[in-house]
Amino acid sequence: MTQDNAQHTIQETTSTWDKVVDLLSYQIDITEKVHITILQILIVLLVFILTSYLLKLIRRLVTRKLPEEDKLKFVSFFSFIKYFIYIVVILVTLDNTGFNVTAIFAASAALLVGIGLALQTLFQDIISGVFILLDQTVHVGDIIEIDGKVGRVEKINLRTTRAVTIDNKVLIIPNHKYLTSILYNWTENGSLTRENIEVGVAYGSDTELVKNILLEVALAHPKVRKKPEPLVLLTNFGDSALNFKLIFSMNDSFIAGIPKSDMRFEIDKRFREHNISIPFPQREVRVYQADETSLDQNKSE
Structure with a gap:
């Protein structure tokens, strides 16, 4: 059993x-x-x-x-x-x-x-991604501008690049864009970048005083590098203003908009204190009125 x-x-x-x-x-x-x-x-x-x-x-x-x-x-x-x-x-x-x-x-x-x-576009994205790594065009942490959008690169994937704007909005960039569009890499040569602010003052203003005020405002801001020193240029004699450009250097151009705004506020304040006016475009319109004799003759004809 x-x-x-x-x-x-x-x-x-x-x-x-x-x-x-x-x-x-x-x-x-x-x-x-x-x-x-x-x-x-x-x-x-x-x-x-x-x-x-x-x-x-x-x-x-x-x-x-x-x-x-x-x-x-x-x-x-x-x-x-x-x-x-x-x-x-x-x-x-x-x-x-x-x-x-x-x-x-x-x-x-x-x-x-x-x-x-x-899947032709997909292959273009993949090949472009390989080129990005081979020629070192873009690195993680770079600040790039493409198609008018600016963002800091956070991740380079197989098909897309992920970047974040200063508004904390995510940019998903197809990698083939790097081959078909003009790419501005703000930090390719390092984190130090040159920024500028343009301002116009009325004719007759003390240009040396304007220059000194602009330099003082730039040097007083904590985000502006002291070396290289800020520079002021008189760029043009405009139609209604003397045009100046304040050039300065920063370590983080990604947030350059905030220091620029701070300096514009300060420039406006300092100009008011020194009675320096910022002109605005003006047009003079003249109206000519025909005399009554001419009008009567035109009517009789």
């Missing part, structure tokens, strides 16, 4: 294992000539998960002792290459498990061409 139970248990185990084997061997038809089994799908998923964990481990090991700036650069670059690694690993795994990779490419050639045309 004990022998019968043991044989029955072995038969049940064998039967269950055969069912599992049959399930894993079950084929899913992709095309008439290309098939994939459940076992192959499970192997691909397992390899994908292991690759993902391995890439995360490599990223942590490499960036552990890097400076913060270099760490951000490596993370941006790593986000590009990991997708290519995933594709290569999956294709190699499928090929080693007996999946006919060549046949699937040949069978879906027309489909791949259609997808390629539909």
Whole structure:
């Protein structure tokens, strides 16, 4: 009786294992000539998960002792290459498990061409992103201006660049914009940038006094660098004003609008104290009225 139970248990185990084997061997038809089994799908998923964990481990090991700036650069670059690694690993795994990779490419050639045309912009974004890293046009932390929008770059992704404006609004910039539009990188040469304020004063004003006031206002502001020293230029003799330009340097041009506003308030206050007027455009209109004799003659005619 004990022998019968043991044989029955072995038969049940064998039967269950055969069912599992049959399930894993079950084929899913992709095309008439290309098939994939459940076992192959499970192997691909397992390899994908292991690759993902391995890439995360490599990223942590490499960036552990890097400076913060270099760490951000490596993370941006790593986000590009990991997708290519995933594709290569999956294709190699499928090929080693007996999946006919060549046949699937040949069978879906027309489909791949259609997808390629539909995803043309996506490919442009990806290629542009690679160029950004290779030629070092844009770095994380740079202040850029593109299509009239200004923002600080926070992250360079595979397809887009994420930047934040001074209003704390997020700019999502497709990477192909860097190839098709003019890009201004405010911090390519370093964080030190030159800013300016333009102001006009009435003719007859003491130009030396105007120059001294502008320099004093600039030097008194805590955000303005003392070296290089601020500079005042008399740029033009305008139609109704003498035009001056105050040039100064700052370490953070991203917030330049606030110091500029502070200085404009102070300039207006100092000008009022010294009776220096800021003119506004004026037009003189003259109306000529014809005499009554001329009007009567025109009527009689």
